[in-house]
Amino acid sequence: MALLSLENLWVSYGKVEAVRGVSLAIEPGEIVTVIGPNGAGKTTLLSAAMGLLPSRGAMTFDGVDLRRLDIEARVERGFCLVPETRELFANMSVADNLLLGGYARRRDAAGRRRALDEVMERFPRLAERRTQPAGTLSGGERQMLALGRALMARPRLLLLDEPSLGLAPLIVREVFHIIASLHGLGVAILLVEQNARAALETADTGHVLEAGEIVHSGPAAALMNDPKVAASYLGGR
C-alpha cells in the first residue's frame, strides 16, 4: 500500500486554480520528484499536502485520511515538510532549532537525545555551530539545519521544497548527496525541484508539473532520456 496517496487534488487561490486534479502516490522509502517551471504549482502542491492550504480531493497517509489530521497531528505521525523558505527560528541557536525539531516527540526524551546525536553525526558542520544563532548560518548550512531539524521528528515521509534554492553548485551537490543518503534510512521523500537534472538523478520516480497539471510521469531515468523533458527542463545540452 502506498505511504502517501493524493487523488485528484485541486487547490485554488480565490478563483485561480493553482493545482488541477493532481494524483500521485509514494511507496515507503521511495524518492519521488516533481519538476516543472516556476509558477507551475509545485510549492502549492506540497503546501496543500501538508495542510497549510485548503484543497479538494482525497489524501491518505499510511491508510489514514489526512483530512482528519491537522498539521501538528501529521507531523506527529512522521509526515514532515521542509519548505522552500526553510522557516528556521533565526534568533535561536542551532541546537535549539534541532531540539524543537523533536517537539513532536516531546514525551520521548531519550529518543530525542539519540536523534540529536545522529543528526550531529550526519551534519558535522551543525555540531560545530551548535551555539550559533540559525540566522548567522550560510545558505548551505541553513538548508542542512532545515533537513536536520526535520529528521529530529523521525519522519517516515519528508516533503522537500526546492532544497537547492539559492545554493552554490558545490553545495547543491552536497545537499543532493544527503538526500540520496536518507534513502538508506528508509525515509520516503517527495522532492520538488527546479534543478531538474539533479532531482531526476536522485529520484526513483518523476512527475512533470505544468500549469497545475501533471503532463509527464514515469521512472526518473526514463524522464531523463525523454527528449521533450530534456528540451524544456534540462537546459539544452
Next chain:
Amino acid sequence: MNAQIAAILAMDGIATGAIYVLIGIGFVLIFAVTRVIYVPFGDIAAFTALTLAALETGHVPGTVGLVIGLAVLATLLEVAARLRARRLGGLPRAMLLTLVLPLVPVLAAWLAAGRDLGMAGRVALSLALIMPVAPLLDRIVFRPVADASVLLLLTVAVVLHFGLVGLGLLFFGPEGVRTQPLTDAMFTVGGMNFSVQTLLIVAASIVFSGLLFLFFEFTLAGKALRATAANPTGARLMGIRPATTSTIAYVLASLLAGISGILIAPVTTIFYDSGFLIGLKAFVGAIIGAMASYPLTAAGAIFVGLLESFASFWSSDFKDAIVFGVLIPVLLWRSLGFRESEEETEE
C-alpha cells in the same frame, strides 16, 4: 522640589513602574505568541484585586461566577467544534482543560467561603481564580479568528475590554476596594523612610521577570513559545500547536497580571473599571519595547511609572493626559523602524 521630594517621587515611581513591568511583559508575551494586542489585560489585574478584596471580607468573589460561565461556554464550543470536525478523540483531554481545571479553584473558593485562609492563602486563591479567565476568553473569543489580521484582532480585543468592564460591574459591583497592606513594616536608610511593601513590589517584579526568563531559556515549552512567536508557520511544521502555546502564554501572562493586581490593591483604590488605565500605562511601556523586547519593555514601564509620579506632583489633574501624551511621540519613534516593511493588506 528638593532632593528629598525628588527621591520620594522616584521611589514611588519605581514602585508603580514595577507593577507596570509585570503587565507590560504580559502584553509583549501575548502579542508575540498570538498577535493579539490584549487591551483587556489591565482588567485582569483589576479583577484579581477585586477578588482578593472579596476574599478578605469573607465574600464569594465575583470571579467564581465569571469563571463558571466562561468554562461552561468554552466547553460547549469545544464539544460543538469537535462534533463538527468529527475529531472526538481528544475530547476528554479538552474537557479536562476547559472545564475541570478552571473549576478546581472555584470549588476551593466555595469551600473556603467564610473561613480565614490567611494572607498567603487568599493571595494564592485569588491568583488561581483569575488564571483561567484569559485562556478561556482566548478559546471563546480569539481562537475562531486566530488567522485574522492584527487589526481585526485588535478590534476584537478593544470590544472584549468593554464587555469585560460590563461583566466586572455585574460580578463585582460598583464599589471601590483597597486591600489590607501586605506588610506595614518600614525601614530607614540615610534618613529616609521606605516601606517594605515598596521593596516587595520591586522584588516581586524582578523575581517573576527572572522566572519567565528561565522558562524561556531552559524548557522545551518555553522554547516552543519563542519559536511560535518568531515563526508561527515554522513552529506548526514542528508539530507545535498554536492553541497550546497561546494557552500557555495566556496562563503565564494572567499570572503576571494577577500578581500586579495583588501588589497594586493595597496602594490604590481599585474599581471594576480601573484596569483600563493601568493596562494602558503598562501598554505605553510595552510600546517603548516595540511590543517585542522584554528588557526594553521593563525599562519603558519603569519610565512610565516615574513620569506618572513626577507628573502627579506638578499637576494631579493632568497626570493621565501627560502619560498618554508621551504615547504619540513614542509610537512615532517606534514606527520609524517599520518604514520599509510592507503594511498588512486585507481583503
Next chain:
Amino acid sequence: MTARRLRLLGVVAVALFALAPALVSPFSVTLLNFIGIYALVALGIVLLTGVGGMLSFGQAAFVGVAAYATAWATTAHGWSPWLGLILALVLTAAVATVVGSVTLRLGGHFLSLSTIAWGLAIYFLFGNIDALGHFTGISDVPPIAIGALSLGSGAAIFYLIWGVLIAAWLLAANLLDARQGRAIRALRGGRILVESLGIDAFRIKLATFVLAALLSALSGWLQAHMTRFVSPAPFDATAGIFYLLMAMVGGIGALGGAAVGAAIVTLLRNSIQDYLPLVAPGVAGQLEIVVFSVMFILLLQRARTGLVPLALRYLPAAKPAPVVDARPLPRRPQPPRGEPVLRVEALSRRFGGLVAVNQVSFALGAGEILGLIGPNGAGKTTMFNLITGALRADGGRVLFCGTDITRTPQRHIARAGIARTFQHVKLRPAMSALDNVLLGTYARTRAGFVAGALRLDRGEEAQARFEAMRQLRRIGLADRAFDPAGALPLANQRLLEIARALAADPVLLVLDEPAAGLRRLEKEALARLLVALRGEGLTILLVEHDMDFVMGLVDRCVVMDFGAKLCEGVPVEIRRDVRVQEAYLGSVA
C-alpha cells in the same frame, strides 16, 4: 426580481421615507434623526477604515470637537448655528490635520493604537476645560434656523439631517469613482504599490482622514443643535466603539453600510434598553454593553464583511458606465532610439549580513529590451526594487535619462517615467480590471477631491477611461474590463499589471517575471506585445526564468548570481557561457 421592479420599489421606499415625520410617532422621528446623525460618522469610518484601510477607534472625539465648537460659539458668543457650523468644520479639520500629520506616518496597528490615545486625550480635555463646563457640559444650545424657519422640532430637523446624509453619501460615491477615490481604494494594497503608481500615499491618507473627520464634524454639529445640549459622555471611547460597530454591521466596505449599520445598532440599542429590564431587572444598565460586546464579537467572528455586501450579492449589479471614445491623454516624448535611458553604477544593497546586490553595473539604451537573469535568490528582484526606489541602495548610483535617482522617492521615480510590475502580483482584487488600469493613469491626470466628488472631472475621466480601455485591448482583456481583477486567472493578472504600467505612459518598463504561469500560446502573445512596444520606442527591463522566452526576446542579457553580475552579452553568447550554465541551468549532481 427585475431591475425595473427594484427601481420602482426603491422609489416607493424613498417616498414613504420622506413622509415619515407625518406618518410615525415623534419618538420614532427622533430615532430616525439619531440614525442619520450616527450614519454620518459611520460613513466616515467606511471611507477611512473600510476603503482606506486605516482603523480608527477615535472618531467620536471629532464628533465632540465639532459639537463643543458650535455649542460654545452659539451659547457663549451668540453666533448663528451656521457660523457655528463653519467653526466646527474648520476646527475639526485643523485638529484632524495636526493629529493625522503626526499619527498617519505610523504603520498598521500602531496607527490604530494612537487613535485610542488621542481619542482619550481629547475626551479628557472636554471634561477639564472651564469654558466647556467640565463634565456637566453646555446646555441651552439654540436650534438651527433657516431664515425664519426654526428647526427646533424633530420633524423639521429630520429633512436637514437626512438631506445632509444623502448628499454626503452621493458625494462620497462620486469621489470613489474618480481619480483620487481610486487612490484611496488602492491604499490597502500597501505603500509600495501606491507609490509605484506615482501617488503620494501619505497625502491621500491624510486627505481621507480629514474627510472622515469632517463627516464626524457634520454629525457633531447636527447633534449639538438637535439635542440642544453637549457633555463629554457621548464622545468617550465607548462611543467610538459604537460608531465602529455601526460601520462594521452595515458593511465596512460599502457606503450604504453606514446607514444600514447605524439603523440596526440604534434600533437594537433602543429595544435592548426597553426589554433588558424585563429579562434581567436591576442589572440591565450593566448588561447593555455586555450584550453589545457579545454581538460585536460574534459579528467579527462570523460575518466580517457586514450585511450590505451580503445583501448586494442577491441584487442585480449596477451596469458600469460604458467606455466612450475620447481625446487621448497627452503622451510624453520618448528619448531617441539608442540614447542612454538607464545606467546602474556599482549598485549595492545589504540585508543584515547578506549582500543581496553587490556592486552591479549595467546600462540600457532607449528602445532596447534587456533581460536580467539568474537563479532564484540571485538578487534580481532586489535590483528591481532599488531601480524603482522601493528600496534604498547602500552604495552606487542609478541614473535615469541622465538624472541621478538613487535617493529619489519612489513616487517621483514613477512620475519620471519608470513603470513596473511585481513578482507577486499587486492588484486590487475587488476593483474592476478597468479601475486597476485606471490607477496607472493617476500621474497623467490631475482631478482633485472636490472635482471628483462634484463630477467636474468627467472630461478628463473619459480620456483616462479611453486610455485604460486601449491598454486592456492591447493585452486582450477588453472583454473582462468590468470583472473584478481578483476573478481573473493569475496569468491574466500579470498581463493586467502590464496594462496598468503602460497606462502610465512610461519611458522604461520594468517587468518582474511577466511570463511566470503563462502557457505557451500566452507566452508567445506576450512576446509579440513586448516586441511591438519596443517598436514604438519603449525601453524594457525584465526578469524572467523561462530561458526560451528570454532568449528569443531580449537584445541583451545581464546574468546575476549571488548578488553579483556574472556576465553580460547577447543571448547567443550567454547560452554558450560555461559559468552561466553552471550557475543557472543546473549543474550535474
